[in-house]
Amino acid sequence: MKTKVVKRYVIGGLLLIITNLIVLDYFFIKNYVQERYVLGEATTSAVTAACPAGCLTAINKLAGTTTATAKEYFVPLGTGTNTTSDWADVVGASAYVDTAQYPKIKKVVFEATLAVLTGNQIAYVRLFNETDGHPVWYSEMSMNTTGPTLLTTQAITLDKGSKLYKVQMKTQLKYPANLNQSRIHITTY
Numbered sequence: 531m532k533t534k535v536v537k538r539y540v541i542g543g544l545l546l547i548i549t550n551l552i553v554l555d556y557f558f559i560k561n562y563v564q565e566r567y568v569l570g571e572a573t574t575s576a577v578t579a580a581c582p583a584g585c586l587t588a589i590n591k592l593a594g595t596t597t598a599t600a601k602e603y604f605v606p607l608g609t610g611t612n613t614t615s616d617w618a619d620v621v622g623a624s625a626y627v628d629t630a631q632y633p634k635i636k637k638v639v640f641e642a643t644l645a646v647l648t649g650n651q652i653a654y655v656r657l658f659n660e661t662d663g664h665p666v667w668y669s670e671m672s673m674n675t676t677g678p679t680l681l682t683t684q685a686i687t688l689d690k691g692s693k694l695y696k697v698q699m700k701t702q703l704k705y706p707a708n709l710n711q712s713r714i715h716i717t718t719y
Contacts, residue, residue, distance in 0.1 A: 600636060600717055607712040612699035617656070620709050623697035624660070627714060629690050634719040637685050640669045642697065643710040645677035653707035654700045655681065657714070661693040674702075678710045688714075 608623030629635065640657045657669035666688070671681040688695075697712045 600719060603632060603716040603718070605714040605716065607695070607697050607714065608709075609711060610697070610699075610709045611706055612653070612701060612709070613704050613706050614700055615702070615704050617654075617658075617698045617700050619658070620697045620699055620712075623709060623712055624694060625714070626692055626694050627688060628692035629688050630692075632716050632718055635688075635716060636719050637717045638688055639715045640666065640671075640683045640686055640712075641680065641715055642671065642712040643678045643680045644673050645679070645708040645710055646673070646675065646701075646705070647708065648705045649674075649676035651702040651705050651707075653702070655709065655712070656698050657686070658696045658698045659689055659693050660696050662689055665698075666695065678708070682715075 605625050605627055607625050608620065610620035610623050612618060612620060642655045644653050644655055646653050652672050652674045654670060654672045656671070657666040658664075659666055666686050668686050669683050671683060673679050673681060695714065697709060699707060699709060701707045
């Protein structure tokens with residue numbers, strides 16, 4: 531009877547020690563990888579050499595955590611010039627975007643760099659969904675300095691499916707305004 535009790539305590543103690551070592555290893559490796567990343571030395575091979583994928587999976591399962599890595603995509607739209615006082619397409623500044631190609635979208639923003647050559651007017655830029663025939667909500671931006679100035683929208687929503695998005699511009703006084711670059715910046719989980 532005593533040997534059964536001793537065996538239970540020994541087995542229980544060993545399980546406790548193994549679990550403790552796994553948890554300690556997890557925090558040690560996590561801190562080690564974070565320190566290496568902050569110093570700019572992190573590589574995939576360094577992480578897998580420290581702890582192979584099976585090890586990390588087991589540690590995450592034990593710790594009850596999951597790791598999500600954000601990914602960023604940039605869809606270039608183009609450049610151009612505008613001298614109209616009404617919204618007009620910037621010729622060639624367009625691209626098809628299929629939201630199905632970006633699973634689990636976290637955030638989308640529209641970015642454009644504008645320059646007003648004379649510096650004495652307001653230049654406007656926006657993203658336009660040509661497929662569905664409407665401006666992309668919250669994509670309109672403006673500036674009134676000579677620039678070039680990088681403008682970034684708040685989060686916008688792209689319509690589901692494959693759509694043709696065009697850049698449109700207008701100016702306050704019909705003087706030339708340059709679109710030096712434009713793109714859609716997509717961040718996924």
